[in-house]
Amino acid sequence: MTALVSDSAADLAAFSQEAPGPLAELAAAHGTRFILATFVDMNGKPCAKLVPVSAVAELEAGKLGFAGYAAGLIGQDPQDGDLCAMPDPASFTPLDSVRPGLALVHCDPYVDGKPWPFAPRVILKQALARLAERNMSAKAGAEVEYYLVTKDDDGVLATADAKDDGAHPCYDARGVTRMYEHLTEISDVMNGLGWGNYANDHEDGAGQFEQNFDYDDALVTADRVVTLRYLLNVFAEQRGMVATFMPKPFTNRTGNGLHFHLSLWDADGGGELFPTAGEDPHGLGFSGTAYSFLAGILDHAPALQAFLAPTVNSYKRTGATSTESGATWSTNKASYGGNDRTHMIRVPDTHRIELRSGDGSANPYLAIAAVIAAGLDGLDRQLDPGAPCGPGERRLDAATLPPTLLHAMQALREDPVILSALSGSEDVGRYYAAAKETEFFQWHNQVTDWEVAQYLTAI
Structure with a gap:
């Protein structure tokens, strides 16, 4: 229909x-x-x-x-x-x-x-229409990470499962079992709707979970992310918990990501456009189309963070230097590699890219629309991303991602391709940037406990 x-x-x-x-x-x-x-x-x-x-x-x-x-x-x-x-x-x-x-x-x-033109779902549909003009369509998968917490009368957050307090709880079978009723209820709903839930796991932080479903057309996946967030909120609340997608709810724990898996397809049913049928200059099994699309994302990476990491709190996640588990699982560089989760773009196989710099506060419609605009610019300019990073390798020439929301909005204002990615209008992009700059300064104007501790008797 x-x-x-x-x-x-x-x-x-x-x-x-x-x-x-x-x-x-x-x-x-x-x-x-x-x-x-x-x-x-x-x-x-x-x-x-x-x-x-x-x-x-x-x-x-x-x-x-x-x-x-x-x-x-x-x-x-x-x-x-x-x-x-x-x-x-x-x-x-x-x-x-x-x-x-x-x-x-x-x-x-x-x-x-x-x-x-300011409506996110309208914006994504227009971005997909631009792909269709090139006889292309996009498919997407999404990894929705979240914490299950409680909040006391003073606003202090705690892990909903008091026994979930280890430094290395990722994939812990006991933690999954204690949250069995919550996880299986969500799984049953997803499968009943035909989404194809295929895994439910404990993530890297104490109290953090992820529940995966099959990839689909980009608009369908964006709709499902919004629906899943709603379901998680409702079912968690029924059990006296709060499901939060906040990028960094705990200073010492891993943040919540919203990782997107993206691929391009022939709109006439001709199949995938990412796997190569010929030459492969960089050894990942990709076509020229895939490499140019990927290169466009890397080229516009700083401005894309305005939509992939759209809150003040987002930059507590990408700026983290350590966590209890020993890894932040979030990058601050616009780099790519093979099956390596330390880069902004991971290439797990020949069929897709995984974009890892998005966090739990990202609006899936806006994020995917902006990434499509960046990728199309890469195709138009026939960009080449250069050689991928090897395992553990870092490219010194890789762009640094913005350190704060304010820097991200500055990068957005300075990037005409991404600024006009929303409904093809810089007016929409400027409206969004202005609102987010206001958000930054509202936070910046608050006096925090850290400031009191740091400065009250410093002089």
């Missing part, structure tokens, strides 16, 4: 007179009583209205309005007109495991009958 989106107010008006559409049919087939009509703002906050199936025709007709300024960072002021949520029936997700009769559908915000 295709998304029910229109390009004009007249189309929306005509659509409202049609018979019940695919979304109504899906709701009836699944016994759905209420639908969460969902979109995210640029920060990734899930915004929704709970729509009874008796009103699904209004939803399908684009009549469900939101006050965009109230929703969050999405390019609106209080005086602006409604964001109208246009549902994509292909994203219909039954959530009877959350509440009987509940379903979720991802929506594309429209304003005055046109796709809203």
Whole structure:
């Protein structure tokens, strides 16, 4: 099924007179009583209205309005007109495991009958359309890392599983077993939805987990990341826990990553574009297309961090020098190598790249859209990434990633390709950069415990 989106107010008006559409049919087939009509703002906050199936025709007709300024960072002021949520029936997700009769559908915000250029899902769809103009499509996988914690009345975080306190808990069978009910409930939901959950593991930090699902078309995967975050939040809360994707919730533990596995495909069904069928100058089994796409990402890496690491806290993760486990698992250099997790880009096989500099606060729609723009620029300029780093090797000429959110926004402003990656407009990129700079200074203006300890009686 295709998304029910229109390009004009007249189309929306005509659509409202049609018979019940695919979304109504899906709701009836699944016994759905209420639908969460969902979109995210640029920060990734899930915004929704709970729509009874008796009103699904209004939803399908684009009549469900939101006050965009109230929703969050999405390019609106209080005086602006409604964001109208246009549902994509292909994203219909039954959530009877959350509440009987509940379903979720991802929506594309429209304003005055046109796709809203500040809406993250709209931005990704436009990036994928640029790929389609070249007869290409993108597939993506995502590794969603998170911590399960509790928070006391003073705001102090603790590991939800008090026995999970070791310095090297990664893959610990006992830690997974103690969280069996939580992990298996999420797994069952993912598999019931056809996502193909294939692994659930304890990650590197005490209290940290990851639950994997199969790769799919880039838009489908981005939708699933948003849905999974919602599910993790809901199910954790039901057990008295908090699921957090915060990049660095604990100073001494590994941060939360959101690693993307990306590949390009022939849009006409001709197969993968990354494996080489001929010469391979760098020995990784890649085609020229793959190397140029990869090179574009490396070339724009500093600006890409504005979307891959979009919070103040992100840079506590990439700037970490050590953790209890002995490794940070996050890079601060724009380098690439083979099956080596110390680089920004890992090449585990001939079919994909793994982009490892994204963290748990990344908006999957914006992150993938920006990376596609960088990769396409690499293709247009026929860039070559140079030789990959060998195991443990570091390239001295590799660009250093931004040390703070403010530096990332400066890099974004200075990179016209990535600045215009959002809906093809520098205005959208500048709006995002300004908001994130404000976020940085709001944090910077707070007096912290560290400052009091460091300076109170220093002079």
